[in-house]
Amino acid sequence: MNLLGASQFLSFSLKVTAGILLLTGWKKYRRKSLLFWSFFFLTSSLSIVSEFLNINWGVPIFQAVGVSFLAGGVVTLFDEEALGFPVRALRIVALSLPFLVSAYVVVYSMVSPISRPMYLSYGITGIFYTFAGIFLWGIRKFYPRSGTLLSAVITAHGIHKMDYPFLRPVEWFAPIGFTLGAILNVLEVFAFFDIIFSERFKNLRKTEKPEVIREGVFIVSPEKFKAYANALSNFPVLAFSRKSELPEKWEVHLLTMIDHPGNIRPTQLHKIIERARGYLREAYLENVTGVVIVDGLEYLLMYNDFRSVLKFLATLSDYMAFYRGMLLLILDERSLEKRQVKILKQVLNIGET
Known part of the structure; x- marks a missing residue:
């Protein structure tokens, strides 16, 4: 030859x-x-x-x-x-x-x-x-x-x-x-x-499961979030946040109107859902409880009405139930009306933190 x-x-x-x-x-x-x-x-x-x-x-x-x-x-x-x-x-x-x-x-x-x-x-x-x-x-x-x-x-x-x-x-x-x-x-x-x-x-690293991880949807105050961030600092968390100063091992997507690789606009709720779905599926196949954090609900509500954000969160909640994941919503409940907080907890079946 x-x-x-x-x-x-x-x-x-x-x-x-x-x-x-x-x-x-x-x-x-x-x-x-x-x-x-x-x-x-x-x-x-x-x-x-x-x-x-x-x-x-x-x-x-x-x-x-x-x-x-x-x-x-x-x-x-x-x-x-x-x-x-x-x-x-x-x-x-x-x-x-x-x-x-x-x-x-x-x-x-x-x-x-x-x-x-x-x-x-x-x-x-x-x-x-x-x-x-x-x-x-x-x-x-x-x-x-x-x-x-x-x-x-x-x-x-x-x-x-x-x-x-x-x-x-x-x-x-x-x-x-x-x-x-x-x-x-x-x-x-x-x-x-x-x-x-x-x-x-592959989305995931083989790491020891922190004790704070539980299946379901939870509302966490900004004050309590610091403790969660420390406990999950070595776990492959998927986070959508307004903050960039988060643990290095996390996959972080900034919620912002500025176009940059990895950033997500507040109006692109579908992108959050698609990325979360892929991450949770991989976690499920690896027999790991995937952890998704949404930090910036108030910011999302600036660009979307409450009903749209509620539908978006309900879809995320469904994926959590299907793939046995954990969703942390970082929220100061005082920033919403009492009626909205009540609806949010009922629709998402919020657990106790």
Whole structure:
């Protein structure tokens, strides 16, 4: 087997193996980003088969479908981590993508030694691949090492795919190009799994259960909350709060109108529910009592009427009952009307703290 064939076989094996492992991970954790990325690897492997079998139409088609699944997984990860869509990156795409695609086509038609439309479509896929890597830069807050590595590798791989239309017809470069692609595939798979096997992605750490943890919904005054924070400081709590000075091991999402990775706007109650549901499910599968803290009900009531907030809390309460979790509502009861406090306790079946 020559160098070209060996590189293709290595890339194919890596992609199929990664796709199957990610599919297995999706069955366990039910994170849709894993499902999209599984399809990304499996579909991309079919482009290698098409290249090997000289099925010309298969290379660009499977590359295009693959990068669609890659981008879908990136957007889904942003949603799962409640990061919000990076508006700045979207603006850059809107302003530059049409020009870059057009310029790429023009340069190819002028410079390419052999004009092959099939090769050109492969290169255009590389442009979208590159932008997917740029978007991934936004996850570095929660995945500092693995997120940075994955963003860099995907971006580099996209740039490498963009040279395909120009250099694929060059016989002496083809083995080098495929070898470089195989190396990037190895790094790509490593970076994906570095994220997936991280404690953050799996949501939970194996820790001893603090005595203060009980199943149900509880109202805690701001004064008592300090004691709870100390008792739960080493437990993987999921907190939605106006405060950033909370235990380091907690997953904290700030409730604010300021857009930033991890922040949640007070009007985005659905994002709190979705993140809490995913966290509680993982806790339940690990046989751990998940603890969710909502600190800032008064702030939420500034932007939503009481009925909307009550519905939101009732949904959270239902998930607590289903997944046997604990919900702590940090609230000074004097900030609400007595009638509202009474309704709140009745609807949520508030326990005694």
